Amino acid sequence: MRLDLLSALNAARAARRPAVVATALDTDEQRLVLDPAGDPLEEAITRALTSARSGVVEDAAGRAVFLNVHVPPPRLVLTGAVHIAQTLAPLAASLGYEVAIVDPRTAFATPERFPAVELRAEWPETALPDLGLDAFTAFAALSHDPKIDDPGLAEALGRGCFYVGALGSRRTHAARLERLKAQGVTPAALERIRAPIGLAIGASSPAEIAVSIMAEITAVLRRAELGR
CATH class of the missing domain: 3.40.50.720 (NAD(P)-binding Rossmann-like Domain)
Known part of the structure; x- marks a missing residue:
């Protein structure tokens, strides 16, 4: 994980903000999602945040993307x-x-x-x-x-x-x-x-x-x- 992405993720966790790290499994490209609205995987990320479960989904091109969910403890x-x-x-x-x-x-x-x-x-x-x-x-x-x-x-x-x-x-x-x-x-x-x-x-x-x-x-x- 890139240092800037890790730093942003740690800041979100410290602020008790939900976050998802989306990783394209074919390229290892990663991005941090703090607000799913407007994201290409909006529905999948919203479901993942609601269930608090990480998992693999497919994007519009059929590529596998791993969603690593980070939610604060309730x-x-x-x-x-x-x-x-x-x-x-x-x-x-x-x-x-x-x-x-x-x-x-x-x-x-x-x-x-x-x-x-x-x-x-x-x-x-x-x-x-x-x-x-x-x-x-x-x-x-x-x-x-x-x-x-x-x-x-x-x-x-x-x-x-x-x-x-x-x-x-x-x-x-x-x-x-x-x-x-x-x-x-x-x-x-x-x-x-x-x-x-x-x-x-x-x-x-x-x-x-x-x-x-x-x-x-x-x-x-x-x-x-x-x-x-």
């Missing part, structure tokens, strides 16, 4: 160190997510309840800017406390998180939308909140709800059709 940030989070956090970690939990209530956000998880016993306004939410971050509001969840939702929407979900009934969510709207969150952004959170699998226990949330996050990340 993150899951939760507000609310609650029972659902006790299952959701290790489940997400087992799927390769970097997990962080934000909850100022120190009685809940303890290492004993959440081993091997980044805990921020702070208010979201303090903790979330340091966590660097981005387009590869999933965010779930679980605390049931507007003082904790609302600032987190506003931050996640403003940062373009690929998934934003919130626990609560439809009535609870309607009141939440009014509060966020009063804070200046746009209607288009509010429509991105998935609530009630999780896929409709009939979940009842905290552990089952955690499974439904992780399933929905996975579907959104991989751009599956959810029928919602």
